[in-house]
Amino acid sequence: MFDTLALASLPDEDEALRPKIRAVVQQAIADMPVESRAKSWLGFDAAFSRLLGQEGFLGLNLPKSYGGQERGPFARFVVVEELLAAGAPVAAHWIADRQSAPLILKFGTEAQREFYIPRVCRGEAFFCIGMSEPGAGSDLASVRTRAERTDKGWLVNGQKIWTTNSLHSDYMIALLRTSGKPEDRHAGLSQLIIDLKAPGVTIRPIVDLTGDAHFAEIFFENVELGADALIGNEGDGWKQVTAELAFERSGPERIYSSVVLLDAWVRHLQAVGRDDDATLAMVGGYTARLATLRAMSIACTARLALGESPVVEASLVKDLGTSLEQELPIAIGDDLGGHPDEPVDAGLYRALLYVTQIAPSFSLRGGTREILRGIIARGMGLR
């Protein structure tokens, strides 16, 4: 079962990107404290994203004709892995590069491609994903925010919530109801590009439990959009969102959210010289799981590289990956708290509590554990 997930290796030409991206990253994070790097992909730095664009590390999957690198998913795996290993601040371009630009490439018009994709590749156009609403989280088909047709284009009214990076974004790709009622479920949903500077858009930050405001709620009051705001065909929104989620769920970001903390903890153990059996077994156990998840994530990337949309496989790797990501801060907390006479570096302490507090979000963002397991069960023929 799920035989499509089999050991695959990263092609040499993509592996060859590693030293160069590493050099760029090292320079950028040289002064970043561990607790900032532990924020992983929530760290925001527009200048860094532009630098990545200049150096050719954005749009790795996108055609050269739109400013991309035409390298494919394996190249992106290598670059993303290096960014996350170091805890580089990637939030600015993350969503645009990972899913908005590929979505526009696949379903958008030629004019949309020419307008948006080159700027994404340069790290100059940032996107957010407008799927969730107060009444539509797991049940995405129940979105109520509407886009009505007008003679000039569209008129949008409603609200989105939990929209990551919206405070700093230029555009939102929103899942909206363009016809029918919420009861009509998948039918009548479409994706539209909303310029967040348009009149009638109000963005209100939501502060999270760690004190950060990386997501927000967004209100649309008679927001006027041009006819060219629609991506793909009207009514195809559900189909497009499903394809988009395979991009969102399949990458190495779903296994490495706690890896900066893991490394800080390993350095702590090395510094204090603790090497009793229990400690060694714990380090080894997490190392083995990390290695296996990496193999699974590369296996998933190999499906993307074949042009498939590995929705079920990505769900499987994401659920297992976020489990590891969430277990690490709890286990490391017990380990450090279990050795109360060992001095703990102030940065490691802050990183530990930061990751511990934010970790529950790992299995929520991009679809909850229960929903993913439902997708896997369907893939197993149980539904």
Next chain:
Amino acid sequence: MDRNELLEPFDKMLEALSTPAQVRAIEGGAPYAPLWEELVQSGFLDALVPEHAGGAGLALADVGPLLQALGRHAVPLPVGETMLARYLLAAAGQAWPEGPIAFAVARAGQDTVVPSGLVASHVLLECDGALVLADAGSGNPQPTGVNGSLAARMRWDAVPAGTVLPAITGGLRAVAALVRATGMAGAAERLLEMTTAYANERVQFGKPIGRQQALQQNLAVMAEDVVASRLAAQLGCAGGVVASLAAVATAKSVTSAVAGRIAATAHAVHGAIGISEEYDLQLYVRRLYEWRLADGSESYWNRLLGKARLASADTSIDWVRAQLFA
């Protein structure tokens, strides 16, 4: 080479030869020679042996799926061990016997549990620093007393007479752990298939139990664990017969660590029928538990892996890349 070209005929053969009835018969003491004879005839036992020595000269990465298939079919003989032993013997320029070869790691004067020890004519034994291929009888094999188990309790008071081989880097236990990890991945996969099929058939409250969301959630986790087992085993095999410590440790650690969860879900979904002897579930569950203990459980390999990891200044990702993906 296309892996399926190799796997499919092997899998078909095992399907026919290693039926649940046959497995039960051999576990019950029936002679294994007829089954072994067919396996010998198939030529698969020499898959790893170099071509110049009469084998197929395949890499372990290619043979890994076959080793998993042995677990999928609960093959009641040390086939994987024999394939690897023949490779090691060939590499040392030695001839090999026709019969099944088990692996044993022992200290002189101490009992050791040898998987498939009751159905082996020979034992590749690592004892007090020596590696020899000896008659199985030299270890006076005795049943362990565990129901249905083909493992034997064996003991040598000194290194026995036999064909002497050069020591293996990392030790025989590491090679044996690869056999066990791949077998576990195969048995785990069979359990997943059986359990999913059963969930689709068994009706309670007017619908198949697999339609119950609680079961779907548990079965999805089971699938994740089974896929992790398979990938971990593949990582182990990718390193070759004498793999790096990291490759072996990852394979055996992950397959052993998830074994309990996999077996528990398989049993939970099956309800009472899963406990019964006549239902086939137990053939795979018993192996999963036995192989988890054999050749080092998860914490054994975790300790070794953790020690190697802590000795390096690399980041975790760099370390696993260098040790396992190079």
